[in-house]
Amino acid sequence: MTFVPTHAAPVDGCDTWSEPDAAQPIGPSLPGRSAVRVLRWWGDWAQIECSNGWTAWIDGRRLDVWAASPVGSGTESVVGSAGGPHGAVDRAAGWLVRGGVTVSLPLVGAIATGLATFLPWVRAVGVSFDAMDLYARVLFDPDAPPSGLRVGLLLLMLAAAAGALSIRPYSVSARRLVGAVIAGVALLFIVRLRRALDGQPADSDARGLLDVLGPGACLALAAGVSIVVGRVRDEGARR
Secondary structure, three states: OOOOOOEEOOOOOEOOEOOOOOOOOEOOOEOOOOEEEEEEEEOOEEEEEEOOOOEEEEEHHHOEEEEEOOOOOOOEEEEEEOHHHHHHHHHHOOOEEEOOEEEOHHHHHHHHHHHHHHOEEEEEOOEEEEHHHOEHHHHHOOOOOOOOOEHHHHHHHHHHHHHHHHHOOOOHHHHHHHHHHHHHHHHHHHHHHHHHHHOOOOOOOOOOHHHHEOHHHHHHHHHHHHHHHOOOOOHHHHO
8 A cells, every 4th residue: 555644743753652641651753754644543642654654653733734735746745733623523522632641431421420429319399319318229119218228329339430441441341331330320210200200199289300300310321321332542452
């Protein structure tokens, strides 16, 4: 395959890494104005290929765009910086790499799960409680005595597990299982609450689900889904 450059290294050259992680050892320096081809972007990182087939990761913000000159000139030129637009696209996709720490959608979901634990799950006139006031066994049996493991503690443990699994892709299936359990707890609570409201006497001052459902349960549901569907760095290589 013919090597077609897409970018050029800065005049003073730049460092390289074997992976998009500034905490890793620095590799060989890329000479200034080297012609490279960008294989893929990862936040502000770019995986580049040189004309000899060597690949590496570099700070893509330092690259300049390589463009062909008008037909017949037989030359190429550097036409501008490459960093900005790619960073914006990756942020919109849920990726941001800073200082070797990847903030991904699953990690955001793990943090949101911890926050959801302390937000109200039921909020009505004279009534408000969060996941710390809810017992897990009641989700499966509304008539069970209020004792045992609290939903809030369960979610905090799951949030910690999801956070650890989101920093590095140790196990994609394990992270998705944790996210599914978080989403399942929130969904089960919402279903139980809906059934309790439907069972109110017709002559009571009945309120709808949206009138009493607090933001905590909704956030936990969304957080669990984000942990399941999101991706973390190098995930594809470890499936």
